[in-house]
Amino acid sequence: MASNEFDLIARYFEHQNVNRRDVALAIGDDCALLNVPAGSHLAVSTDSLVAGTHFLADADPALVAHKALASNLSDLAAMGATPAWVSLALTMPTPDEVWLRRFCDGFFALADYFNVQLIGGDTTKGPLSITLTVHGFVPEGQALTRSGANSGDWIYVTGQLGDSAAGLAVLLGEVTVADEALKATLLERHYKAQPRILAGQALCGIASSALDISDGLISDLGHILKRSQLAATVDVDKLPLSAELLAFEPELEKAQQLALASGEEYELCFTVPEQNRGTLDTALAHTGVKATCIGQLRTGTGIKLMRRDELLEWQLHGYDHFAE
Amino acid sequence: MASNEFDLIARYFEHQNVNRRDVALAIGDDCALLNVPAGSHLAVSTDSLVAGTHFLADADPALVAHKALASNLSDLAAMGATPAWVSLALTMPTPDEVWLRRFCDGFFALADYFNVQLIGGDTTKGPLSITLTVHGFVPEGQALTRSGANSGDWIYVTGQLGDSAAGLAVLLGEVTVADEALKATLLERHYKAQPRILAGQALCGIASSALDISDGLISDLGHILKRSQLAATVDVDKLPLSAELLAFEPELEKAQQLALASGEEYELCFTVPEQNRGTLDTALAHTGVKATCIGQLRTGTGIKLMRRDELLEWQLHGYDHFAE
Numbered sequence: 001m002a003s004n005e006f007d008l009i010a011r012y013f014e015h016q017n018v019n020r021r022d023v024a025l026a027i028g029d030d031c032a033l034l035n036v037p038a039g040s041h042l043a044v045s046t047d048s049l050v051a052g053t054h055f056l057a058d059a060d061p062a063l064v065a066h067k068a069l070a071s072n073l074s075d076l077a078a079m080g081a082t083p084a085w086v087s088l089a090l091t092m093p094t095p096d097e098v099w100l101r102r103f104c105d106g107f108f109a110l111a112d113y114f115n116v117q118l119i120g121g122d123t124t125k126g127p128l129s130i131t132l133t134v135h136g137f138v139p140e141g142q143a144l145t146r147s148g149a150n151s152g153d154w155i156y157v158t159g160q161l162g163d164s165a166a167g168l169a170v171l172l173g174e175v176t177v178a179d180e181a182l183k184a185t186l187l188e189r190h191y192k193a194q195p196r197i198l199a200g201q202a203l204c205g206i207a208s209s210a211l212d213i214s215d216g217l218i219s220d221l222g223h224i225l226k227r228s229q230l231a232a233t234v235d236v237d238k239l240p241l242s243a244e245l246l247a248f249e250p251e252l253e254k255a256q257q258l259a260l261a262s263g264e265e266y267e268l269c270f271t272v273p274e275q276n277r278g279t280l281d282t283a284l285a286h287t288g289v290k291a292t293c294i295g296q297l298r299t300g301t302g303i304k305l306m307r308r309d310e311l312l313e314w315q316l317h318g319y320d321h322f323a324e
Numbered sequence: 325m326a327s328n329e330f331d332l333i334a335r336y337f338e339h340q341n342v343n344r345r346d347v348a349l350a351i352g353d354d355c356a357l358l359n360v361p362a363g364s365h366l367a368v369s370t371d372s373l374v375a376g377t378h379f380l381a382d383a384d385p386a387l388v389a390h391k392a393l394a395s396n397l398s399d400l401a402a403m404g405a406t407p408a409w410v411s412l413a414l415t416m417p418t419p420d421e422v423w424l425r426r427f428c429d430g431f432f433a434l435a436d437y438f439n440v441q442l443i444g445g446d447t448t449k450g451p452l453s454i455t456l457t458v459h460g461f462v463p464e465g466q467a468l469t470r471s472g473a474n475s476g477d478w479i480y481v482t483g484q485l486g487d488s489a490a491g492l493a494v495l496l497g498e499v500t501v502a503d504e505a506l507k508a509t510l511l512e513r514h515y516k517a518q519p520r521i522l523a524g525q526a527l528c529g530i531a532s533s534a535l536d537i538s539d540g541l542i543s544d545l546g547h548i549l550k551r552s553q554l555a556a557t558v559d560v561d562k563l564p565l566s567a568e569l570l571a572f573e574p575e576l577e578k579a580q581q582l583a584l585a586s587g588e589e590y591e592l593c594f595t596v597p598e599q600n601r602g603t604l605d606t607a608l609a610h611t612g613v614k615a616t617c618i619g620q621l622r623t624g625t626g627i628k629l630m631r632r633d634e635l636l637e638w639q640l641h642g643y644d645h646f647a648e
Contacts, residue, residue, distance in 0.1 A: 024365055028551070029470050030402035030535050031367040033462065036360040041348055043355040044443060046411040046457065050450030078354035087370040089413070089455040119368060126374030127451040131413040133370065138357065146353050211354050227352070 012100050013088070016108055018117040022084065032119035034085060040137040045075035051128035056171070061099045062106030063191040064130070067264075069110045070195050071214060072132045074266040077200035078212040080144045081136035083114045088121035089131040114197060144203060144210035144270065149228035153208050153271040155295040156280075158196050160242040161217060162255060163189035165262030170248075177248065185244050193266035198287040203270055206283055210270035216261040218316050221269055221303060228271075231300035236260070236307055240292040260305070261316050271297060336424050337412070340432055342441040346408065356443035358409060364461040369399035375452035380495070385423045386430030387515040388454070391588075393434045394519050395538060396456040398590040401524035402536040404468045405460035407438045412445035413455040438521060468527060468534035468594065473552035477532050477595040479619040480604075482520050484566040485541060486579060487513035489586030501572065509568050517590035522611040527594055530607055534594035540585040542640050545593055545627060555624035560584070560631055564616040584629070585640050595621060 014027050025033035036042045049068045051057040069086065076083050088107075092099070111118060116134070167190025169175045170183055177183040196212070203210060209228060213220050225232055236256045249255040270291075272280055277293075284291055295306075305312040338351050349357035360366050373392045375381040393410065400407050412431075416423070435442060440458070491514025493499045494507055501507040520536070527534060533552060537544050549556055560580045573579040594615075596604055601617075608615055619630075629636040 024464075025467070025469065030399040031369040031405060031460070031467075033365040033367055033403070033467055036366055038362060041357040042360055042366065043357055044409075044411060044457075044459070045355040046413050046445045046455075048413045048415055048446045048448045048450075048455070050415055050448050053448060053450045075354040079357070081355060085368075087368060087457055089370050089372045091372055091374055091453060121370045122372045122455070124372045124374050124377060126372075126377045126453060129415060129450060129453065131370075131372070131446070131455040133368075133411055133413075133457040135368070136355070140348075143349070143355075143357055145349065 012104050013118060013121070016118055017112050018115055020084065020115070020117045023117055023119060026117065027120050032085070034119065037137055040139055041143060043076055043079050043081040043136045043138050043143070044133060045072060046131065046133045047072045047075070048129060048131040057128060061102035065103045065106035066110050067191055068130045068132055069107055070193050070266060071264065072134045073114060073116070073195035073197060074193070074212040074214070076134055076136040077196045078144065078210050078268055079138055080142060080200045080204040080210070081138040082201065083116045083134060083136045083197060085117050085119045085135040086111065087119055087133045089124070090121065091124045091126040091129045093125065093128060142204045144200065144207055146209055146211050146224050147227040149209035149224055149230055149271040149297055150273065151230055151297055151299045153273050153297045154277060154293050155221070155232060155234065155269070155271055155297060156291045156293050157213070157217065157240065157267055157269050158199055158289050158291050159267040160240045160245070161213070161265055161267060162245045162259035162262045163242055164193065164264045165258045166245055166248045167191070179247070182244055182247055186248060189244070190264070193264065195266055196268045196289060199268060199284060199289040202283045202287050203268070206272060206276045206280055207270040208273055210268055213265040213267050213269055214263060216263045217269060218260045218303060224269070224271065225301070225303070228297070230297045231302050231304070232295055232297055233304045233306055234295035236305055236312065238292060238294040257314060257316060336428050337442060337445070340442055341436050342439055344408065344439070344441045347441055347443060350441065351444050356409070358443065358459070361461055364463055365467060367400055367403050367405040367460045367462050367467070368457060369396060370455065370457045371396045371399070372453060372455040381452060385426035389427045389430030390434050391515055392454045392456055393431055394517050394590060395588065396458045397438060397440070397519035397521060398517070398536040398538070400458055400460040401520045402468065402534050402592055403462055404466060404524045404528040404534070405462040406525065407440045407458060407460045407521060409441050409443045409459040410435065411443055411457045413448070414445065415448045415450040415453045417449065417452060466528040468524065468531055470533055470535050470548050471551040473533035473548055473554060473595040473621055474597065475554055475621055475623045477597050477621045478601060478617050479545070479556060479558065479593065479595055479621060480615045480617050481537070481541065481564065481591055481593050482523055482613050482615050483591040484564045484569070485537070485589055485591060486569045486583035486586045487566050488517065488588045489582045490569055490572045491515070503571070506568055506571055510572060513568070514588070517588065519590055520592045520613060523592060523608060523613040526607045526611050527592070530596060530600045530604055531594040532597055534592055537589040537591050537593055538587060540587045541593060542584045542627060548593070548595065549625070549627065552621070554621045555626050555628070556619055556621050557628045557630055558619035560629055560636065562616060562618040581638060581640060
């Protein structure tokens, strides 16, 4: 059993497969020293995952690690940035080696996949939580922001929506799913989202705005509307739903509501001007990611949910940590 | 009472005095977008402060904020870096506005002083803790690392040592100090360390290695020795002790032991080759920081504590989060 902080850090975090040439000094000094390519912005995002709030304390540490890093990388994807480095602040009640080993398995599997190097962090004693700060690059003037959308632009989402919420309901025991294969798939979708890095990069120069869906489409689309000072019309029949979601929730209306409110999807929501729609499919083709048009931006405020020509009066909201 | 995460962030963290020209996009999007000057490394460091481990849950939030940011900036100082930006991950049980307002007072007072801009972060629900990631710049080839020291180099510390440990003992009620002015001074020294940013920058090109004293001199000097593969001799009579420390602990030997083991000092420990000793005082003069030579590096391993020619057999160790 490792008995002190420094041993733990040395043993679990100093050895890794990724050794980037833009890292001049990595773990082990007061700071990491890094090189940002000329002509690129540095893109930085921070996310915390807290046991009891974002994951169950007895969850598989490999899945927790994946979720923490995936959600953070997803913010880089939403800017069209290329991931480079990550800092990890890990707080745990005791230096549990079994937990740490599994955590590292999940963490480095995803970090290696995206060629992301762990450059430092902090290991402290306290209630279990993980805070990651990811760093990436995006060519100057190319970043996808939330504020660039215009009236008339079309609203798209990548992948399929709602599976994460269904997986969470299964995880929390709110719903019983008899079909074991379906249950496993939904849990996997909840925990193991793939950040849309390649899709984000492909959207640079095509999309007018973008963000990742972490608090639910209805809530996150609201951020684009607020920043771009626009309104949106969304056709709920266009929402991309998986076969698994419809097996979990056969009632279409309820499945669509799940898709609108489901948090932690880590799909991208983005807007495309009419003149760029033709190049969108070509640009995304090599990424293996499908995008679906679900609505359109217009002047005004708020989100109108429609089923064809009928205005829906659904009361929905995204995830809010401090909501009563 | 703010009811949701986004309101909180907007109300307390979006408005600040520092607006740096190297911040292309600040709080409010998926990532911050930043520009690193050509010819400079980006220096990055992360620190967590957890209630119950690093501070008492009922501590003045302004002091907690100062301590969190000061300890993180101190890592930049130890590399000779110039601070630029900081990300803040704040986890709290409830959105307590009174606490947040005080926290922001302490945080922005120090951030403004060093022209550091808050560029983003995360606000989550859970046990009270703060994780900061600071970013700064250091010209390529100029950074002070832990590994550059050579046998024969002289060991220096900035400021005075031991006051932080004395303040902590007062804070924890381990010791009763009748003199209210002395008590206030020691508590201030514990909570309100000033990161040695200017001194760190002045040491570039003069010091062969450096770090900041966060876990106690005896422990931190060990990091330089390990990285530089050297041993050290420290003359305990050379340790810079304040009049307040000697009032708190009149027994010299015990005061010296406090100075050796006191964590969270945020003074710099650094090494200087013989040929640079002459320029050291001149370089530090404009910073208002005094440095004291306390010993010398030699070949071998370990730290020898001496009183003049007498080898001391003191058993000391620095702070370790997971020590039994």
